[in-house]
Amino acid sequence: xxxxxxxxxxxxxxxxxxxxxxxxxxxxxxxxxxxxxxxxxxxxxxxxxxxxxxxxxxxxxxxxxxxxxxxxxxxxxxxxxxxxxxxxxxxxxxxxxxxxxxxxxxxxxxxxxxxxxxxxxx
Numbered sequence: 001x002x003x004x005x006x007x008x009x010x011x012x013x014x015x016x017x018x019x020x021x022x023x024x025x026x027x028x029x030x031x032x033x034x035x036x037x038x039x040x041x042x043x044x045x046x047x048x049x050x051x052x053x054x055x056x057x058x059x060x061x062x063x064x065x066x067x068x069x070x071x072x073x074x075x076x077x078x079x080x081x082x083x084x085x086x087x088x089x090x091x092x093x094x095x096x097x098x099x100x101x102x103x104x105x106x107x108x109x110x111x112x113x114x115x116x117x118x119x120x121x122x
Contacts, residue, residue, distance in 0.1 A: 023074055030076035031066065033117045034084065034110050035059050043099035046106070049087050052097065080110045 023031075038046060039059035046058030053061070065083040066073060073079050085107040086093045094106035 027075050030114060030117060031073070031079045034076060034079065034113060035062055035066075037110075037113045038062060038084075038096075041096070045097040047095040047097060047103070049090050049092055076114050077111075080107055080114070084110050 036059075039055045041055035041058070044055070045052035046055065047053075048058070048061065062083055065088070066079060069079075069082050073082050084094065085105070095103050096106050096109050097103045
C-alpha cells in the first residue's frame, strides 16, 4: 500500500514532463494576439485550400491546429510555421484577402502582426 507521500512524489514526477514542455507565458500571449488578430478581421477573408473563411472560422481552425500541434509549438514564430502558414493536408499556403482586394500569403501577414505586437510590448 502506498503512503500519501509516495503518491505525491509520483504525481509530481508525472507532472514534470508537461511543465518542461509548456510554452512560456509571453509566447502564449504572442500567439493569442495572432489568433485574435485573425478572428477580428473585418472585410477580410482567410483562404484555406481555395475556400474563403471569415475571421471567426479561421480562428477556430487555427486554434484547433494549435491544440493538435501540442508541444511542437513553443513560440509564436513556431505557431506561424506549424499552424498558420499552410494546410497540413494539402501543403497549400494559407492566404488572406484584405478589404482592398490584395491577397497575400498568411505567413508574412502574421509575421508583420507579430512585429507590431513586439514593438508595442517592448
